Amino acid sequence: MSSVLGPDVVPATGDPGDEIARRFRYQWTYAAIICCLLLDETQGTHEVFCEHHEDVLVKRKDGTFDGLQIKTRDITQPSWKSDDEAVIKSFVRFCKLEIQFPGKFRGYRFLSNHPLYVSGNGKDIQHILREIRMANSTAACPAVITRFVKKIAKAANCDQGIAQHALGKTNADDALPKLADVQVRLIETLTSIWARAHDLTFPAVRRAAVFLSDECCRASSLGHEDVLPAYLPASIAPCATELKARLDGKKFDRTRLLSVLEAGINAVAPLSANPASLVRPGGGSSELLEKKLDAGGFSAISRNSAVDLRDKAEYLGIAWTQKYGHEKGLQQYSHIRSLVLSDSARAFELAKDRGPAFGLSMLDELRQRLRDRRQAGAQLYECSDEHLEGVAYALTSECTVQWSKDRPWEDEK
Secondary structure, three states, rough: OOEEEEEEEOOOOOOOOHHHHHHHHHHHHHHHHHHHHHHOOOOOEEEEEEOOOEEEEEEEOOOEEEEEEEOHHHHHHOOOOOHHHHHHHHHHHHHHHHHHOOOOOEEEEOOOOOOOOOOOOOOOOHHHHHHHHHHHOOOOOOOOHHHHHHHHHHHHOHHHHHHHHHHEEEEEEEEOOHHHHHHHHHHHHHHHOHHHHHOOOHHHHHHHHHHHHHHHHHHHHHHHHHOOOOOOHHOOHHHHHHHHHEEEEHOOOHHHHHHHHHHHHHHHOOOOOOHOOOOOOOOHHHHHHHHHHHHHHOOOOHHHHHHHHHHHHHHHHHHHHHOOOOHHHHHHHHHHHHHHHHHHHHHHHHHHOOOOOOOHHHHHHHHHHHHHHOOOOOOOOOHHHHHHHHHHHHHHHHHOOOOOOOOOHHOOO
């Protein structure tokens, strides 16, 4: 047998897909931090757009805009210099926006989690931008700065004066959170600026933060297309409708931000259990199920339906283990079992005084509770009402749920 290690235990090289995904997630999370400007009345922020002309576009209440480029680098990489390709491309974008929207942009920002090179010469991004700002107000640029401006103007295919004007409104900063810290910083920002956070537990604020960064992901990735009607191409003005949906999907105002945060804190955490205690689907007894239902007053047809629904519910539980993995699938199935067991217990308590064989009365009560739970927005995954009822029968087959006061199946032992 070969002693060469398999690919399951050797780190991958030359395949940066996971690292790219991590950097996109960082950008979405930092976009969520920028959205928090909407909660600070002193900042004059009206709206925030994700991946619209810039990585993040901030609209102020006076109608002006700020364009933000968000750049990440691994700590092993060299500091940002003025001749880096990403820096050149960012500054060219700023010049093109200045051409397309004259007088609309208050400023541009090159923001990074990685240090900017500091030297006081033509490689120093902050030094170059300071010199350009001084030249715009007092005197001509030094030769090395002029060469840089000409380089950007040529790449942007614009007049040198426009390039100098755009760069004069540009700032560069390397104070962004590190890759591993950005979510913590989002939570800290929400805690400091969102009044509602003061009354919430840390897990609730964290859920709201994750919900907001996920919403920024959808805003950045044309998530609006998922909800556009299928008949849109045949409508009167499909382009105008799609454009409005796209802009609305990318745009956050204070109302949308607060709505997203509220949805996040209201998202119900699953009822997780110790993995060792999770119950596999299909462990009950069909014979015991039928005896319990008979004692509860179920007809033969109702009993057959119950067995069928039990089988369908348990099949769904097995499908979850195959789709999501053994433990996650069982945790999801266990969550549903806990909800149904809770409602079955309440239905039992309300129906038990209606005669010895109260099964059908209890079933009516259970079905209503399951419908109420769905209307309340409980986490039910893909379960239909029939699946939920089937889980109740699965619990019955495991000697967990009763449908009658009499227990004739125990007398037969």
